[in-house]
Amino acid sequence: MPLLRRTLTGLIAVLALAACGTTETPAAQPAAAGTASGSPAGPITVTDARGKQVKLDRPATKVIALEWGEAEALVSLGVMPVGVADVKGYGTWVTAAKLDASVKDVGTRQEPSVDSIAALQPDLIVMEDERDSPLVGQLEKIVPVIVAKGSDASGNMQRMRDDLKMIATAVGKTAEADKLFADLDAALADGRQKLAAAGAAGKPFVMADGWKEGSTISIRLFGKGSLVSDVAEQLGLKNAWTGKVDPAWGLGTTDVEGLTALKDPGIRFFYNASDGVDVFADGLATNAIWKSLPFVQKQQVNELPPGIWTFGGPLSCAQYAEALVKAYTA
Structure with missing residues (x-):
């Protein structure tokens, strides 16, 4: 030091x-x-x-x-x-x-x-x-x-709101914070209605990102309690990943073999590759296990638009919600 x-x-x-x-x-x-x-x-x-x-x-x-x-x-x-x-x-x-x-x-x-x-x-x-x-x-x-606090898997949506309120108070922008919350609530309500109208209410989803070290590909799952899981659940979707996650971020790690636990044919798989490194489309393209997964075979794999921060505030949450709604209603 x-x-x-x-x-x-x-x-x-x-x-x-x-x-x-x-x-x-x-x-x-x-x-x-x-x-x-x-x-x-x-x-x-x-x-x-x-x-x-x-x-x-x-x-x-x-x-x-x-x-x-x-x-x-x-x-x-x-x-x-x-x-x-x-x-x-x-x-x-x-x-x-x-x-x-x-x-x-x-x-x-x-x-x-x-x-x-x-x-x-x-x-x-x-x-x-x-x-x-x-x-x-x-x-x-x-x-x-x-x-x-940054993250709390026991209630990440409320934690995000609390963090923003605290920052808004410190910079004298509490009215602006209230508008951000109101806009997000409206976007989530609209998205939930659209998903229900499309028959997607209760549909299972998985959200992940990944990285490659040498020949090993590691996959990080956003489990129940992660912020993006809270967003998806408020839209009426159901997180299909039930593996172990940490108590702060709601994140868990696995490999491609671990994804074989996801057997529900209705699962839609979302992932983030904003840095341009796509371990799913590129690194796993020829992997037999990956190709055997139901959501891959049914072409229910969606890359999120670049730049949706999965640990962000109301604006990022609204971006993520919009991407989910678009995938299920397209």
Whole structure:
């Protein structure tokens, strides 16, 4: 950690200069998660996913997001972040809320650059505890930090709403958040109606992505509890993958042999290959097991349009819902 300490020292120096000469604002009264105290332009207290109260003198305007889900949330609320971790990757995987060319890259999501963060002099950092936990305690000593939960397989749709409400409160955009939720609810209701009219209510689906290492292809399944599974279920579909998944993300891994458990001939298989690496159409094209699967034989395999982020906010969820409806009603 010596390098991290040196870069944090630089960050302290830069932000300390920016803070000189200010007068501390009296503490606002505590507010529940997703709520604010004071007027929209005045002091705000936000309770983040850690249960920690974070006080801001005013709604944040210079915000850095260290995860794509939180970056999408900011853009969808009308607040263009000044910095995002892995800007290029975001542009590939997230198309629902595009970044301006002015947004600076602050390193990778796994290892954001403290020096790049310091140079932007943000008034707020939004991050996820699990991904960025080594930095949380250090950064929040010098910059206000709110931590989003990011995922919770016990209720991911509600978790997504809670995260967005929290971020909206911190940037003074709660009305915009309410509209995003209303639009998503309307899209889901419309999609559910269209699927029912097409006789697709209750139809089984599977959602996956995959990668290849050497000659081995690994497949990641989005099980019950994943955000995209919650979206599909609200449309009236049924997740056919019942294998083991983790409690945070609702994800499980298998190989092509593991897919033989999916025997229902009604299953429609969806997958994401936004980075251009298609292990299903290319890597498994000649695989005998893959070709024997019912959904492959019945040509019920659908690649999602590129850039639908499966861990995103209301706009990405609406994109995903639209793709599902189109597949079942085409």
